[in-house]
Amino acid sequence: MRFGGLTAVRSVDFTVNSGEIVGLIGPNGAGKTTFFNCLTGLYVPTEGTVSYKGTVLPPKPHLVTQAGIARTFQNIRLFANMTVLENVLVGRHTRTKEGLWSALLRGPGFKKAEKASEERAMELLEFIGLAHKRDHLARNLPYGEQRKLEIARALASDPGLLLLDEPTAGMNPQETRATEELVFAIRDKGIAVLLIEHDMRFVFNLSDRVSVLVQGEKLVEGTSEVVQADERVIAAYLGEPFEGDPGQAEAAEVEAAEASADATSTTSTKGEAQ
Numbered sequence: 501m502r503f504g505g506l507t508a509v510r511s512v513d514f515t516v517n518s519g520e521i522v523g524l525i526g527p528n529g530a531g532k533t534t535f536f537n538c539l540t541g542l543y544v545p546t547e548g549t550v551s552y553k554g555t556v557l558p559p560k561p562h563l564v565t566q567a568g569i570a571r572t573f574q575n576i577r578l579f580a581n582m583t584v585l586e587n588v589l590v591g592r593h594t595r596t597k598e599g600l601w602s603a604l605l606r607g608p609g610f611k612k613a614e615k616a617s618e619e620r621a622m623e624l625l626e627f628i629g630l631a632h633k634r635d636h637l638a639r640n641l642p643y644g645e646q647r648k649l650e651i652a653r654a655l656a657s658d659p660g661l662l663l664l665d666e667p668t669a670g671m672n673p674q675e676t677r678a679t680e681e682l683v684f685a686i687r688d689k690g691i692a693v694l695l696i697e698h699d700m701r702f703v704f705n706l707s708d709r710v711s712v713l714v715q716g717e718k719l720v721e722g723t724s725e726v727v728q729a730d731e732r733v734i735a736a737y738l739g740e741p742f743e744g745d746p747g748q749a750e751a752a753e754v755e756a757a758e759a760s761a762d763a764t765s766t767t768s769t770k771g772e773a774q
């Protein structure tokens with residue numbers, strides 16, 4: 501995927517199998533979200549294709565959802581002034597066959613479909629533990645529940661593959677643990693999960709396989725153990741391997757941090773004086 505002169509994702513060949521949880525990690529700007537956007541039809545890749553169950557997908561978001569791939573976004577994208585139930589029902593629309601006229605006339609076919617959709621939405625709310633809040637406005641939910649609701653909305657399209665973009669961003673440790681259980685439960689339903697995450701403990705704990713993107717290219721892919729031990733990953737992403745006298749290295753880091761803090765406070769003092 502190229503943007504003008506910038507190649508954001510280069511020759512990334514990537515497969516997710518059913519029943520798998522796969523983690524996609526990499527430093528900021530590595531191309532992870534761009535890769536998700538290519539998979540879901542938000543971007544039309546400059547070269548290459550995305551296939552689902554052996555069929556090449558047209559790069560159009562609604563067709564990708566219809567085919568069986570659903571996603572959440574890095575930032576919450578709920579309908580804040582709609583209820584919890586309504587938000588899930590919105591995610592259901594790709595699976596209802598009733599057309600516009602039927603919906604407008606609210607004929608018997610529409611009412612039946614509406615009832616079935618509502619039942620399915622309630623099942624999903626039970627599954628994520630928000631059934632008791634069905635009539636609450638989305639904006640009034642605590643942050644962790646809003647993220648859960650996004651996942652329920654994505655599940656409402658009955659996906660075979662769920663893409664989660666930083667599902668634990670901004671969560672406290674309890675919410676993160678609950679999300680971990682939720683992802684396992686989703687996998688246990690037979691849905692494949694591909695997730696972008698910066699929380700390394702979360703990603704290595706959950707994933708059957710982890711793929712590392714660096715500057716738009718796949719650096720390494722393997723089990724959590726393999727990836728965590730890979731020298732290139734440690735150097736490029738997890739931090740330099742620890743070498744030499746720890747005392748000296750620490751002292752140098754503290755000195756550098758103090759020097760930069762001094763510089764910042766001098767600048768801000770100057771700023772205030774002006």
Ligand SMILES: Nc1ncnc2c1ncn2[C@@H]1O[C@H](COP(=O)(O)OP(=O)(O)OP(=O)(O)O)[C@@H](O)[C@H]1O
Binds near residue numbers: 526528530533534535
């Ligand atoms: N629509 C766009 N137009 C131009 N450049 C873009 C566009 N989207 C992404 N990029 C660039 O592509 C590169 C990859 O960005 P991307 O957001 O995919 O990285 P990321 O790995 O998801 O980062 P982060 O972890 O910070 O979310 C960056 O250099 C970014 O500036």
